[in-house]
Amino acid sequence: MDVKYFDNAATTRVKQEVLKEMIPYFEIEYGNPSAMYSIGRNSKRAIEEARKNVAELINANSNEIIFTGCGSESDNMAIKGIAMANRDKGNHIITSKIEHHAILDSCKSMEKEGFRVTYLNVDENGMIDLEELENAISSDTILISIMFANNEIGTIQPIEKIAKIAKNHNIIFHTDCVQACGNVLIDVKCMGIDSLSISGHKIYGPKGIGALYLKKGIKINKLIDGGHQEKNRRAGTENVAGIVGIGKACKIAKNNFNYHCDYLKKLKDYFINEVESKIPDVKLNGERNNRLPGNVNFSFKGVDGQTLLFKLDQIGICASAGSACNTGSQEPSHVLVAIGLEPELAYSSLRVTFGENNTMEDVDYLIENLEKIVKDLRKEA
Ligand SMILES: *Cc1c(COP(=O)(O)O)cnc(C)c1O
Numbered sequence: 001m002d003v004k005y006f007d008n009a010a011t012t013r014v015k016q017e018v019l020k021e022m023i024p025y026f027e028i029e030y031g032n033p034s035a036m037y038s039i040g041r042n043s044k045r046a047i048e049e050a051r052k053n054v055a056e057l058i059n060a061n062s063n064e065i066i067f068t069g070c071g072s073e074s075d076n077m078a079i080k081g082i083a084m085a086n087r088d089k090g091n092h093i094i095t096s097k098i099e100h101h102a103i104l105d106s107c108k109s110m111e112k113e114g115f116r117v118t119y120l121n122v123d124e125n126g127m128i129d130l131e132e133l134e135n136a137i138s139s140d141t142i143l144i145s146i147m148f149a150n151n152e153i154g155t156i157q158p159i160e161k162i163a164k165i166a167k168n169h170n171i172i173f174h175t176d177c178v179q180a181c182g183n184v185l186i187d188v189k190c191m192g193i194d195s196l197s198i199s200g201h202k203i204y205g206p207k208g209i210g211a212l213y214l215k216k217g218i219k220i221n222k223l224i225d226g227g228h229q230e231k232n233r234r235a236g237t238e239n240v241a242g243i244v245g246i247g248k249a250c251k252i253a254k255n256n257f258n259y260h261c262d263y264l265k266k267l268k269d270y271f272i273n274e275v276e277s278k279i280p281d282v283k284l285n286g287e288r289n290n291r292l293p294g295n296v297n298f299s300f301k302g303v304d305g306q307t308l309l310f311k312l313d314q315i316g317i318c319a320s321a322g323s324a325c326n327t328g329s330q331e332p333s334h335v336l337v338a339i340g341l342e343p344e345l346a347y348s349s350l351r352v353t354f355g356e357n358n359t360m361e362d363v364d365y366l367i368e369n370l371e372k373i374v375k376d377l378r379k380e381a
Contacts, residue, residue, distance in 0.1 A: 003347035004362050005318045008202075008294060008355035009151050009179060015204040018248045022206065025241040033230070036237055038165075043240045050247025054211050057250040058177075058196065059187040066212045066230050067243050071178040071199030074212040075102035078174045078195045078236070082143050083110050085219040086172065090140030096120045096128050097338040099147050103176055104199075107145075116374025121148075125287040126155035126339050133165060143172050148180035148196075151354075152335040152351060153286030156184060161265035172218060178202050183261060183292050194218055198250075200242060204356070205249030209242030258288050260356060264294035267354045267363050271296055274367045279374055283345060284329050284337065294354035299345040303377045311373045317366060320351040 005013070025046060030061040031039030033047055048062070055062045068074045083093060095107055097119045107117045118136045120128050127147060142164045149156045159175060166173035174195035177186060188196060195218065200209040214220055226235030253260070275282055281301035300308065305321040312319055321333075332346035341349075352366070 003316050003318060004365060005033035006018065006120070006352045006354060006362075006366060007318045007320050008358075009351065009353035010190040010267060010320055011201045011207065012204045012355055013357055014201075015110065015246070015249065015252060016060055016207055017252065018205055018245050021248045022241040022245045025244050027241070030059050033240060034227070035116060036307045037040045044240070045242050046240060046247075047238055050243045052252075053247040053251040053254075054198065055213075057186070057254045058179070058193075058198075058213060059189050060213045061216065063231075064213055064216055067238060067246075068212055068234060069239070070208060070210045071176075071197050072100075072102035073204070074197035074199070074210045075100065075176055075178075076106045077212055077220065078197060078214075079103060079106035079110060079143070079145060081220040081223060082172055082174065082195065082218065083115055084113075084221045088144040092116045092118070092138055092141040092338050093143045093145070094118045094120065094133065094136050094141060096122060096147070098126055098150055098152075098335045099145070099329075100151060100176055100178070103145055103147070117139075121153075122338050124339050125290075126150055126153050126285075126335065127287065127290075128157060128162075130158065130161055130165065133162065135170050137165075137171065140169050141169065142178060143174065145176070145269075147176040148186070149177075149184060149292050149295075150286070152247065153297045153339065154179075154291035154331060155286045156180070156290050156292065159193070161192045163194075166190055166194075179295075182250075182257070183264070183294065185257070187260040188213060188215070198246070199273040200249060203246075203253050204248045206242050209239055209246045211246060215277045252380060261293045263356065264354050267358055267360065268294055270360070271352065271354075271363050271367065274363075275370065278367065278371050285339065285341065285349060292353075296350060296352045296354075298352075299341065299349045300374050301348060301381050303348045303374055304346050305350060307377060308348075308373060311377070312369065315369055317369065320353070 029042045031043050033044040051062045052064050052067045163173050172194045178199045179195045181198045194215045196213040198211045201207040222237045268350040283299040285297040
């Protein structure tokens with residue numbers, strides 16, 4: 001069966017051009033980048049070229065990019081590494097209630113280490129309140145971490161304003177950009193971002209590779225001890241092919257940016273309009289306009305989200321209920337709870353995230369079937 005894939009926030013298909021650049025680093029240029037001989041030097045050169053490509057996507061300097069094992073590791077390193085290295089200045093961290101678990105659970109770990117963490121509320125669309133942020137700041141606040149865009153409901157935060165507030169109080173500002181990267185213009189210099197996480201597999205690159213941007217001069221502790229790779233900040237022989245892959249993915253994301261965003265937005269707007277006009281009792285979760293170009297999250301009143309997903313899967317449609325990370329758990333999504341959705345609506349939510357591989361015909365197929373399945377399920381209820 002031909003699979004129709006609408007779960008691009010969970011992961012994306014690796015682009016052909018990306019894969020093609022990666023393959024030689026498994027078979028031919030397999031030298032250890034720390035080695036002196038030529039195949040080692042070639043790997044090293046490829047890593048530095050990739051570092052430049054990652055840096056250019058976000059307007060950072062190459063020496064401010066650290067390669068990690070995934071987006072989750074970048075988030076862990078930012079929270080734990082920055083908190084521990086700056087502990088002499090204070091022990092308070094501010095984040096939000098709708099962060100990815102890589103951030104939330106890292107903050108929980110820091111609470112066990114004696115840090116105090118404030119989890120900011122969000123409004124019914126998932127936006128944080130800048131006044132609440134200001135009020136949460138105290139003399140011992142050392143780190144603010146607010147995600148650029150949310151993975152479940154697509155809401156984009158006012159990152160420049162948050163960064164300004166952090167700067168005014170001399171607080172380090174980290175942002176989880178795993179979803180925003182490639183989908184929203186990011187300029188760490190203009191926006192005043194100190195630290196930022198990226199993941200390869202969310203931007204048509206491979207899984208198992210991430211990057212952390214860390215502004216020059218900011219102190220951070222290592223998570224992984226061992227060799228002196230990544231300027232002594234992350235030990236372990238480099239995932240050369242993965243690094244080449246994320247570098248190429250970033251380069252394409254930069255060159256393709258306008259086309260990519262326009263195309264996804266077109267699919268998204270069409271889908272939202274069609275669903276709202278054809279299916280009664282639906283609620284769009286997240287901001288209507290200020291959201292990721294490919295993200296849609298609907299609650300279908302009276303429909304069980306898991307059953308809906310199952311029915312869609314039976315006809316080859318891949319989508320998600322809330323966050324993929326929550327699949328199998330009985331708790332409603334922490335993001336949908338944070339925006340104040342009643343449990344019944346939270347359990348009836350469906351996330352559809354478009355990607356470059358989707359066509360308008362795919363979207364029509366989805367709408368047609370969604371309309372029918374929702375009608376049937378409501379009749380049964
Ligand atoms: C996917 C995701 C992550 C984790 O990235 P991995 O590379 O899968 O570890 C972190 N934050 C957000 C917002 C994500 O969507």
